[in-house]
Amino acid sequence: MSGKRGLFFLPTLALWQREMTRFVRQRNRIIGALATPLLFWLLIGSGLGESFRGAEVEGGFMRYFFPGTVVLILLFTAIFSTVSVIEDRRDGFLQGVLVAPVSRASIVSGKCLGGMTLAAAQAALFCLAAPWAGLPVDGAVVMRLLVVLLLGGFALTALGFVIAWPLESTQGFHVMMNLVLIPLWLLSGAFFPARAGTWTEWAAALNPLAYVTAGVRRAFYGDGADLGLVPSFGAAMTVILLFASVMFLVALRVVRREGPESR
Amino acid sequence: MSAAVETVDLGRNFGPRAALSGLSLSIRAGEMFALLGPNGSGKTTLFRILSTLLAPGAGTARVGGCDVVGEAMAVRHQIGVVFQSPALDPQLTVEENLRWAGNLYGLRGGDLAVRARAAAEALGVYDRWSDRVQSLSGGLRRRVEIAKCLLPRPRVLLLDEPSTGLDPAARAGLRATLERVRRDAGVTVVMTTHLLEEAERCDRVAILHRGRLVACETPAELCGRSGTDLAVVSGPETEVLAARVREIFGWPLLVRGERLRVEVPAGGEAAGRLVSALGAAADSVTVGRPTLEDVFLDLTGEPLCGEEER
Incomplete structure (x- = not known):
């Protein structure tokens, strides 16, 4: 008998591994999560670029829109990786996990770390195109990008x-x-960009996703650049960390409750 | 020796509907036990409570001496659960599914590899080792699922309608597998079923009806409890037959469509007496020991399953 407590590390690793295997075996997911934002960037970026003017968007709309596209890829991949929760429940697979002596925190962690890895990897892949958007990439940019993509990916998967x-x-x-x-x-x-004194300022201040976008923008431009209302990299990371922690705890709570099949 | 499974006054409501109420039963270690009842009898609710997926609304349930609510993890360490729809990942191979499931139970490395292979061989799925589960038939999937559940060597195996979707050959194979598991590893086997032939082969059968336990005995005890045999008389005019049997013998009877079911004294003389009394009015008279289905009908006043399922 292996004790009375739920297991954590090995099941978490197993759950993470399954996310990876499934993703690789479902080619359309790779394309869907990457191609849609790429198309958005190319079509909206070049189409709107002509009519988009302003001090904040120096370098053209394609450049302004690039960090936003990174966030869209992160959002799509992270959020859609959790659709498998619904599919697993429908297929009966989830029940098999729930009756195993696995700590409920492990079920949430495995999923969130899996979604985080996939989302960060896809977004990072797109970031390779940054130089073409007029955003130079050096070692510091890569480090900052890694932090914001991993943290943001985790928070969005938990959401x-x-x-x-x-x-x-x-x-x-x-x-x-x-x-x-x-x-x-x-x-x-x-x-x-959010404008000071308008409702968009509040919308951005209260919107957790705004801090992810801010983090990616700051990752490229650094804290020295004047980006209007965009918070500093450190401030954005603090908010995302907080958001990720809250989402993780909420996820843990919902898993400990009975699922929809008990109604 | 403590019971493998024990429930006391167990109840659970879904909204205003009582799915289970006042259910007390005790399943001995090493027993092969059937929870028999039609859809809506509460057997699946009981199954879900025992597998820690659903909390009881009232009363307590213990598996291997541990409470399913307060000591859920300890219960999960002791049970293997086979669901109606196999809890396998169709995108993964048989090997990956088994290894993956082993990881959830803390198994890894060489020990896991040996156990996974042995389980696959024991259940006859080793030749499909590297195939994705989505390419397997329903019967094979069920066997992979059982192999998966046996990996961590559970003390209690819970199965929900294990024969559903299996052809007769696969059912026989499943039966043999469960017998072997119980004999070799001393595993307690508890299954829900609405199939009599499945229940008849178990050590004991609990009959559930509308969320209540109406009987819990061996199949032989259940069938022999009345001390009577059962005669089935068929004929074109059952009402006439019924009236005549009542008049001449006064035996308890039930009219079921084209047939008359009569409780007759055991001993074998009843057939001859019925034939001579009814004469040409009866097309046929058969007398036998009552089956579980007869018992179910007796106890609940309702047939076990709808006609389409027979």
């Missing part, structure tokens, strides 16, 4: 987990995505 856990169908999930997450992204400073 997706909390949304996905009580749902019985993937349709509900897509409604959430379109109704809540896309607007949050649009208001995060990814698309247009």
